[in-house]
Each structure stands twice: as structure tokens, then as C-alpha cells.
Amino acid sequence: MDRTRFLTILGVVASITAILMYVSYITTIQHNLSGAKGDPIQPLVAAINCTLWVGYGLLKKPKIDWPIVVANAPGIVFGLAACITAL
Template structure:
């Protein structure tokens, strides 16, 4: 159950990062792009690992799939 709460707070942090990057008036206020990008890559690797191993780990793949989207969106909004 604690893992569910950790995922919820991670997604809330991603939402806050996206809104902060979009509402920033200048480049100095924007967030860092490398950390969410590395997070998205990490989630991608876990999804691939969960789906390609002989005994499928569907729950792990499903749990990490939103991290790909959120990490990518946060990284992109930090660069724009």
C-alpha cells in the first residue's frame, strides 16, 4: 500500500513540475530537464523488462508506464 502512496506523490510532483514549467516567465525559473528525462528512461526500461521477461510482470509494467509519459512531458516543458 505504501508503494501506491509513493506513486501518487510522484505523479503529483510531475504535475507540479509541468505547471511550473509552463507558467515560468523566463528561462531562469524553469525546472531542470535532465532528471525527469532520466526518470522516463528508467520507467521505460522497467516496462520493457516487465513485459519481455519469461514470467511477465504486468503490474510492474503498468505501474511504471505513466512515468514514461509524465517524465517526458516534464522534460519537454522544461526545454520549451
């Protein structure tokens, strides 16, 4: 397998696992909404981190780094939701 193909596959796999990591916040959000509040700091920091990575990916030249953008965009939404529902 050549390097370009390997990096493409690696980017897809990394993006999928990152998305799954942030989608897993759904159970945290459900617990928060049911009254078993969790700590809001970790999901807030994750949302900030993901916002920075999405910004980096969108501003990368000469072209947008879509694997970084796609992998981190759900972290903004789910991280903020987990943080807000924990308050």
C-alpha cells in the same frame, strides 16, 4: 498471512506509490508551462528508467510482470512531459 498474499499486497502498494510519485510531476509541468522552468535532466532520466522497467516487465517470462509495467508506465509519460516542458 502467507508469502504469496504478502507479495501481492506489497506489489499493489508499491505500484500505487510509484504511480503517485510520477503523477506528482504534474505540478512541475504546470510550473514549467507558467515560465518557472525546472531542470529537464531528472525527469528525462526518470522517463528512461521507467521505459527500461516497462520493457523488462513486458518481456519477463513466463508471464508479464504487470505491477512493474503499471507502476512505471506513468513515469514515461509524465517524465517526458516534465522534461519537454522544462526546455
